[in-house]
Amino acid sequence: MHTKPRARRGRDVLVVGGGVVGLVTAWRCAQRGLSVAVADPEPGRGAAHVAAGMLAAVTELQYGEQTLLGLNLASARRYPSFTEELEDASGLPTGYRACGTLAVALDADDRAELRELHAFQSALGLESVWLTGRECRRLEPMLAPGVRGGLRVEGDHQVDPRRLAAALLRACERAGVDFLRQPAGRLSVVADRAAGVVLADGSAVPAGQVVLAAGCRSGLLEGVPEEALPPVRPVKGQVLRLRVPAPFAPFLSRTVRAVVRGGHVYLVPRENGELVVGATTEETGHDTAVTAGGVYELLRDAHELVPGITELPLTEALAGLRPGSPDNAPLLGRTALPGLLAATGHHRNGILLTPVTGDLMAEIVTGGDPEQALPFSPARFSRAPGTRPEAPGTRPEEPHTLTEGVPSR
Amino acid sequence: MHTKPRARRGRDVLVVGGGVVGLVTAWRCAQRGLSVAVADPEPGRGAAHVAAGMLAAVTELQYGEQTLLGLNLASARRYPSFTEELEDASGLPTGYRACGTLAVALDADDRAELRELHAFQSALGLESVWLTGRECRRLEPMLAPGVRGGLRVEGDHQVDPRRLAAALLRACERAGVDFLRQPAGRLSVVADRAAGVVLADGSAVPAGQVVLAAGCRSGLLEGVPEEALPPVRPVKGQVLRLRVPAPFAPFLSRTVRAVVRGGHVYLVPRENGELVVGATTEETGHDTAVTAGGVYELLRDAHELVPGITELPLTEALAGLRPGSPDNAPLLGRTALPGLLAATGHHRNGILLTPVTGDLMAEIVTGGDPEQALPFSPARFSRAPGTRPEAPGTRPEEPHTLTEGVPSR
Secondary structure, three states: OOOEOOOOOOEEEEEEOOOHHHHHHHHHHHHOOOOEEEEOOOOOOHHHHOOOOEEOOOOOOOOOOHHHHHHHHHHHHHHHHHHHHHHHHHOOOOOOEOOOEEEEEOOHHHHHHHHHHHHHHHHOOOOOEEEEHHHHHHHOOOOOOOOOEEEEEOOOEEOOHHHHHHHHHHHHHHOOOEEEOOOEEEEEEOOOOEEEEEEOOOEEEEEEEEEEOOHHHOOOOEOOOHHHOOOOEEEEEEEEEEEOOHHHOOOOOOEEEEEEOOEEEEEEEOOOOEEEEEOOOEOOOOOOOOEHHHHHHHHHHHHHHOHHHHHOEEEEEEEEEEEEOOOOOOEEEEOOOOOEEEEEOOHHHOOOOHHHHHHHHHHHHOOOOOHHHHHHOHHHHOOEOOEOOOOOOOOOOOOOOOOOOOOOO | OOOEOOOOOOEEEEEEOOOHHHHHHHHHHHHOOOOEEEEOOOOOOHHHHOOOOEEOOOOOOOOOOHHHHHHHHHHHHHHHHHHHHHHHHHOOOOOOEOOOEEEEEOOHHHHHHHHHHHHHHHHOOOOOEEEEHHHHHHHOOOOOOOOOEEEEEOOOEEOOHHHHHHHHHHHHHHOOOEEEOOOEEEEEEEOOEEEEEEEOOOEEEEEEEEEEOOHHHOOOOEOOOHHHOOOOEEEEEEEEEEEOOHHHOOOOOOEEEEEEOOEEEEEEEOOOOEEEEEOOOEOOOOOOOOEHHHHHHHHHHHHHHOHHHHHOEEEEEEEEEEEEOOOOOOEEEEOOOOOEEEEEOOHHHOOOOHHHHHHHHHHHHOOOOOHHHHHHOHHHHOOEOOEOOOOOOOOOOOOOOOOOOOOOO
16 A cells, blocks of 8 residues: 655654544543544534434343443433533433433343342442332333333433434534544554554554544554554444334333343433334354344344334344443453553443543543553453453452343453 | 316326326337326336235135135236236336235134135136145245145235336337326316326316226226226325345245234335235325334334344335225226226236236227126126115125125225
8 A cells, every 4th residue: 555654743643533532532632732633424423323322221131240340330320411511512412311221131041130130239328219010010011011121220311312312423623623534544563653544545654643543443444553452352243223203202200221142122211202123243254244144133022021012113133342342341442552542442332431431541642541441441451462351340249140231252 | 286287188198197007008009009107206216116926816815705816816817928928018027926825714713714715716617726735834934933824825925016017118218108207186078088197287188088007096086087096095004125145045046925913914025136025905095104112013024034034124104095995896998988997906916917907908909898897897886876786796606704805995
């Protein structure tokens, strides 16, 4: 590839990837006075275009992931002020909705699992309330008559990821972020230090620091030394969008979710009448095909949970790729290559972790070393070949069989 | 609406509606030397854009519909020469595929029904062969292990309705048919005779004869006297399109169908790797929303029949409106208003009946009175208000409980 040299200095920061994580990093860096560019052929798309936008720190609690829980809760707490600031900065809505979540059980096994989750939440001081089936149906009359009980989590809200991405894009533009609308082709390394990227068209973009924020493709950038490559992989999720016609509104008033046949299903009702149904979890590589089986499974499980969905128009079926990491926690911070940072591996929590990711990354880019980010350093995966370091929150404190929540690999 | 008068004489024939029935009528009339125009904002679309294209005269046999059976069989027999002529005339493929059909039973009740259908087919001299479940699976290895038996109908083939429509459109253009790309707004009646239409933009299109071929909207044209309005209604059908990736090909070699929980499900494999899954039957007015329930039902039933579909990409979900008539048979010929003809009400058989419809309508338009069309005269619905005449094929010759096939109203 031919490289057109440009001014040696270039931008302060080049962000590879214009999904929500790349955009929030760019925005926060620009707010600190840095010159920032984002390389992405289609900024504002990425996995957020498919994501449902649940902010489910408490509902998706995983045993053994308490460190991640801390970050998730911190980000959830920032959401109200974050979206307020973002809406002011962009002039666009984000669809943030403090609606709470109801996780229900459809049979005795589900019920036992939810009870365990409830006990675990209580032990950690998290707020959740056990409800009988009847109480669940009183809250959400569309629920199946067979619901056996559930957990009401008043603090788990939602945002509209497409609006969030559009608002971040606008805020970035207003803050002076430069958008290079093509893929990054290769990392430039000069004197053992990241020095920018070469774009797909061969033009060089020098930069003081490069942030890898390309979601599940963050490990694919050419020119990155192996020890600095983020170990992320695509975890496919298929998601449906239904529409609630006026006569059926509101249909649901809060996010409703359940585990059905071992798979998660959730229904996220937007204020604009959209109802998002998600999501499959598939390890099929870089494949975004919507399949008959994926759609069938989602409709079957959602129908079991809320039979009345059959009446609703189905407006979209899409698949996205979550950036999975070996321990389900994100990679935030400096990599083994000086000048190269990572903000990726957010797995199921990319939307939830957007506010805290922007804050931490801007602090690290400007030389800080925030304690909150330490457990999520990319370094945890790159000490020595063959010896994987202990990952945050993967040491169980006692035997436990809770399997609900984020699926393990 | 303002009417711009034009030359008194105008075209010989104006066809209202550019679906396959309107197009084949226009083409056949133009071939006879008539000057023909078709009014349709989007010719070549219509219900054919959604239809699966089964040519299932024998498989969809209904007890009590023997008159319609005769027309269906006549049209099925014309298909090979019809598509050959059309492909020559248009230079385009039609996707006609002489692949046969396998109708299978998934439980003992289905099996008993299929057995009855088989007996009825045999009594009428129709060719179908009873197969055991094992024989069915030998023909189609993707079939569910639980298949209890089936009927092999070697004469029920398929065509690709989208290609058929595109070829008809091209053949019409080549034969000099004029396309007026807007909706017909109102029928012009002069001296108690149809004299053309006024288009949506107010321009008048005079014509010697007007053919109503607007599918389920054929009864909605303003200006048509009540006694001449075709009593058609929309019967919604939702249809999915899957794709068979190369490693799975051919997946299925012929049309496979079954009755599951009282609903029909069929899988029509195209040579280009498309697999069409249809269809719901819903009486919900002029509504073409794809619903969660419709897609769920199709996937559930198709999955029961051919479990391996879960692996296939889902590429389209669409709903179309069949033009249902009170007796499930088409309306072909002169209406109560001189100069106004109908070619509509084809219900589930529009694609199958396309060849014979074109031939009969051209003969009627040019003054003929083909015997084959007599039972399908629109006059059967318009004798006197309040007294519905006996419709073709609705008099059962003996009590019978066969309910498979075309659903009744």
